[in-house]
Amino acid sequence: xxRYLLARLLTFLPTFLGVTLISFAFIRVxxxxxxxxxxxxxxxxxxxxxxxxxxxxxxQPLVVQFWTYLTGVLQGDLGTSYVTKRPVWDEFFALxxxxxxxxxxxxxxxxxxxxxxxxxxxxxxxxxxxRALMSTALVGYSMPIFWWALLLIIIFSGNLGWTPxxxxxxxxxxxxxVTGFMLIDSALSGQNGAFASAVxxxxxxxxxxxxxxxxxxxxxxxxxxxxVLSEDYIRTARAKGLSPLRVNGLHALRNAMIxxxxxxxxxxxxxxxxxxxxxxxxxxxxxxxxxxxxxFRRDYPVVQGxxxxxxxxxxxxxxxxxxxxxxxxxxxxxxx
Amino acid sequence: MSVAAARQxxxxxxxYYFRENRGAVIGLYIFAVFVFVALFAPLLAPYxxxxxxxxxxxxxxxxxxxxxxxxxxxxxxxxxDMLSRLIxxxxxxxxxxxxxxxxxxxxxxxxxxxxxxxxxxxxTLIMRLMDVILAFPSLLLALVLVAILGPSLTNAMIAIALxxxxxxxxxxRASVMSERTRDYVVSSRVAGAKLPRLMFITVLPNCLxxxxxxxxxxxxxxxxxxxxxGFLGMGAQPPTPEWGTMLAExxxxxxxxxxxxxxxxVAILVTVLAINLMGDGLRDALDPKLKRS
Numbered sequence: 001x002x003r004y005l006l007a008r009l010l011t012f013l014p015t016f017l018g019v020t021l022i023s024f025a026f027i028r029v030x031x032x033x034x035x036x037x038x039x040x041x042x043x044x045x046x047x048x049x050x051x052x053x054x055x056x057x058x059x060q061p062l063v064v065q066f067w068t069y070l071t072g073v074l075q076g077d078l079g080t081s082y083v084t085k086r087p088v089w090d091e092f093f094a095l096x097x098x099x100x101x102x103x104x105x106x107x108x109x110x111x112x113x114x115x116x117x118x119x120x121x122x123x124x125x126x127x128x129x130x131r132a133l134m135s136t137a138l139v140g141y142s143m144p145i146f147w148w149a150l151l152l153i154i155i156f157s158g159n160l161g162w163t164p165x166x167x168x169x170x171x172x173x174x175x176x177x178v179t180g181f182m183l184i185d186s187a188l189s190g191q192n193g194a195f196a197s198a199v200x201x202x203x204x205x206x207x208x209x210x211x212x213x214x215x216x217x218x219x220x221x222x223x224x225x226x227x228v229l230s231e232d233y234i235r236t237a238r239a240k241g242l243s244p245l246r247v248n249g250l251h252a253l254r255n256a257m258i259x260x261x262x263x264x265x266x267x268x269x270x271x272x273x274x275x276x277x278x279x280x281x282x283x284x285x286x287x288x289x290x291x292x293x294x295x296f297r298r299d300y301p302v303v304q305g306x307x308x309x310x311x312x313x314x315x316x317x318x319x320x321x322x323x324x325x326x327x328x329x330x331x332x333x334x335x336x
Numbered sequence: 337m338s339v340a341a342a343r344q345x346x347x348x349x350x351x352y353y354f355r356e357n358r359g360a361v362i363g364l365y366i367f368a369v370f371v372f373v374a375l376f377a378p379l380l381a382p383y384x385x386x387x388x389x390x391x392x393x394x395x396x397x398x399x400x401x402x403x404x405x406x407x408x409x410x411x412x413x414x415x416x417d418m419l420s421r422l423i424x425x426x427x428x429x430x431x432x433x434x435x436x437x438x439x440x441x442x443x444x445x446x447x448x449x450x451x452x453x454x455x456x457x458x459x460t461l462i463m464r465l466m467d468v469i470l471a472f473p474s475l476l477l478a479l480v481l482v483a484i485l486g487p488s489l490t491n492a493m494i495a496i497a498l499x500x501x502x503x504x505x506x507x508x509r510a511s512v513m514s515e516r517t518r519d520y521v522v523s524s525r526v527a528g529a530k531l532p533r534l535m536f537i538t539v540l541p542n543c544l545x546x547x548x549x550x551x552x553x554x555x556x557x558x559x560x561x562x563x564x565x566g567f568l569g570m571g572a573q574p575p576t577p578e579w580g581t582m583l584a585e586x587x588x589x590x591x592x593x594x595x596x597x598x599x600x601x602v603a604i605l606v607t608v609l610a611i612n613l614m615g616d617g618l619r620d621a622l623d624p625k626l627k628r629s
Binding site: 014015018019022135139141142143144147148151153269270274276277280292296310311312315318 | 560564570612
């Protein structure tokens with residue numbers, strides 16, 4: 001096991017270094033001079049330019065620059081935003097809870113609907129219910145979620161007036177940020193209607209962000225279940241006279257869960273990519289919207305730092321899934 | 337496998353299994369219509385996609401109250417015919433799909449073949465590089481790449497192709513790894529085949545099945561991602577009638593004119609769905625494991 005752990009970690013390090021290198025290169029291959037972007041062209045003298053050039057270390061050899069960047073990154077220094085003048089690290093972690101809350105709700109929604117749907121489809125293989133569910137799943141999987149979001153807004157916000165169009169909570173509520181999770185903070189605040197408002201703001205973004213993971217989980221659960229259901233031990237369980245619920249729900253699902261858990265773990269990247277679109281449409285103040293805004297504002301340190309942090313997060317989650325997988329399944333461990 | 341199927345040509349056998357999946361056949365028909373519309377857009381569209389009818393802005397579809405049969409699917413805020421724009425939009429999506437798949441697949445297959453045949457250090461280097469690309473959420477990386485290259489449809493295609501290409505590398509390498517030690521490859525090597533021949537003529541044809549399925553899937557991903565980039569303002573630029581860009585332009589009218597938002601999205605969804613249906617069918621028809629069951 002320790003050998004497996006070490007092997008996984010050893011492949012993690014070069015990848016992390018590569019990700020850092022890409023984020024580092026990003027600011028240097030951009031069109032335009034980063035110093036001009038930062039300081040503005042007005043009142044720029046040659047001396048001032050040279051001073052800034054030195055100050056930001058552009059006169060150093062690239063290797064030295066990368067080393068400085070890397071040591072900075074490892075100490076949590078990702079530079080300062082051109083626009084807000086705040087450290088990128090602080091901005092990221094101030095906005096991250098909003099994205100985390102939305103992503104967690106989306107994945108819970110996806111699992112809560114997708115898992116039972118997949119099981120039911122597998123048990124009723126080939127019947128109408130299976131076909132209807134799987135067709136719906138394929139539609140969900142093919143969905144352009146930015147359009148799906150607009151459609152839901154037209155129906156639920158425009159026509160029915162049930163849900164708000166943007167933000168995390170109504171402007172009338174104000175309370176201190178404790179955890180950064182609006183659902184928890186609004187409940188803690190004890191203000192009447194605050195929690196309900198937070199929930200109503202969360203519903204549409206959750207559905208939009210959860211749609212693709214839901215479809216993937218439903219499809220994956222179905223195919224994993226089908227594979228398991230044809231195993232001998234399932235036949236034995238049936239022959240013993242166990243109830244279908246016990247056979248399907250306990251014996252089969254437990255083993256079918258292994259690939260499903262992997263899919264759930266690996267959907268972090270999908271969620272973060274989806275968050276870019278979802279947060280932009282619903283004006284959700286998370287890191288997805290922050291990245292898009294920064295790209296448009298040409299706030300390069302933010303784009304660079306955000307890119308690195310998001311990629312690192314995806315990598316750490318994937319690594320964790322890999323290691324957990326090794327724990328659950330001894331066959332994987334032995335292969336290495 | 338039935339006797340009749342076993343004696344058919346490879347293409348006949350493929351069709352035999354593909355036909356089994358009704359969804360896939362429907363997907364194929366829809367895709368054929370999509371290709372037809374894309375190829376003959378200028379002949380099919382009633383108007384030029386950028387022609388503005390100033391007297392008829394935001395006209396609803398013909399069957400709705402206030403609609404006009406001169407504009408069957410209505411007009412957009414600038415008085416342009418929605419139907420003509422949608423028909424021309426098919427061109428862009430088709431073009432994006434083709435270019436991205438060709439670029440990503442040819443690059444990915446080549447790199448994958450090299451990784452599969454290369455000495456260990458080069459293989460490791462290539463695969464770690466692919467891991468690095470895969471660590472970034474694809475849409476985010478494409479977005480940043482387009483920000484570097486400048487927003488346009490061409491750059492969006494380059495970015496998407498680059499982001500999708502590691503999947504081909506991994507698939508090709510994995511297939512090469514399992515084929516490389518087979519007897520037919522060893523005998524070909526013993527018979528004196530040089531490396532390029534081994535790579536492209538002996539091994540590659542036997543690795544194609546999963547790659548074809550991947551090509552179908554990345555065709556739809558490419559269309560979706562290009563539309564998403566267009567929607568974010570980083571893809572095709574107005575007045576190009578690209579479906580995602582059309583949605584972005586229509587955003588502020590969503591509560592006033594449902595048709596300017598609904599139709600481009602339906603076009604994207606139906607196209608992507610048809611390709612995914614086809615992809616499922618391709619997988620069933622090309623996967624030998626499923627054939628036996």
